[in-house]
Amino acid sequence: MSTVLEQELVGLDQILGAAELIAPYAVRTQLLASPWPGLWLKPENLQPIGAFKIRGAVTAISRLDPTVRGRGVIAHSSGNHAQAVAFTARAFGIDAHIVIPDNASPRKVQATRDLGATVELVPFGQRFSRPTELVEHTGRAMIPPFDHPDVIAGQGTVGLEIAQDAADVEVVLVPVSGGGLISGVAAAITALLPHAKVIGVEPELAGDAAASFRSGRRTAWSPADTARTMADGLRAFSVGELPWRHIRAQVHDIITVSEDEIADATRRLILEARLVAEPSGAVATAAYLHHRDQLPSGRTVAVVSGGNIDPAVLRALMADV
Numbered sequence: 422m423s424t425v426l427e428q429e430l431v432g433l434d435q436i437l438g439a440a441e442l443i444a445p446y447a448v449r450t451q452l453l454a455s456p457w458p459g460l461w462l463k464p465e466n467l468q469p470i471g472a473f474k475i476r477g478a479v480t481a482i483s484r485l486d487p488t489v490r491g492r493g494v495i496a497h498s499s500g501n502h503a504q505a506v507a508f509t510a511r512a513f514g515i516d517a518h519i520v521i522p523d524n525a526s527p528r529k530v531q532a533t534r535d536l537g538a539t540v541e542l543v544p545f546g547q548r549f550s551r552p553t554e555l556v557e558h559t560g561r562a563m564i565p566p567f568d569h570p571d572v573i574a575g576q577g578t579v580g581l582e583i584a585q586d587a588a589d590v591e592v593v594l595v596p597v598s599g600g601g602l603i604s605g606v607a608a609a610i611t612a613l614l615p616h617a618k619v620i621g622v623e624p625e626l627a628g629d630a631a632a633s634f635r636s637g638r639r640t641a642w643s644p645a646d647t648a649r650t651m652a653d654g655l656r657a658f659s660v661g662e663l664p665w666r667h668i669r670a671q672v673h674d675i676i677t678v679s680e681d682e683i684a685d686a687t688r689r690l691i692l693e694a695r696l697v698a699e700p701s702g703a704v705a706t707a708a709y710l711h712h713r714d715q716l717p718s719g720r721t722v723a724v725v726s727g728g729n730i731d732p733a734v735l736r737a738l739m740a741d742v
Contacts, residue, residue: 602724
């Protein structure tokens, strides 16, 4: 008999269903051979909103009851999920009200507004409480950034495509923040390529998931701690509850990379792989470039999760090149 844990995990059927839902909106990104032998890149920076988040947003909004969806949606995000929800809401002809912490990238904030969403900037500590208030007052549906089965199923289409395009892959490197992406990828890879190992990567300065993985207990870091990393898309201070169950059951390891390693990978993706990645999107590549000794051997795919780099950050990173 299946355990409660197994019953709660997102399954392959949900991910296959999500793949059908997202097909009109998201790009089926192709694996690219990298300049570094043995590594292939999954370029989610090429999505219409510049990040993988479109997959989960489209899946979650598509699966809302039409009457509920018609009232509009609410979300909270540091930027990429915000753009994904705004893009999807516009495609469905509904309103989106999105709460963004005031330390978010100005470029991501403006991009969200340009997609037609109402943006409300709040102190980081109100990132979760303010959206809850809005849901209570408006009756709109919340589209969570990571801790929801529909969102995880949508992000799982990244893993589904990897499995379909590279059945011999042995290692999949995935950025970790709230855990929606790695949960979905791990669910798909576990179902289709059980021999392959899914490994999470996050910044040392926002290493709550790695610390949780080592201790076996989901723990949170303070927002002040995680805000130190340049990888602004990975500043969640704890993985979600459902992602944590996936991580415990289906993820082989989680490792961390330094700020210098993230910066180096971002530059090298631009100059050598010719892919514009934001620091958050470069962490998986950073693990391959700088921590090969910590990784299993074999054909490896690194997910380049996003390319919405702030121009000021880009200028600083490239100043000495």
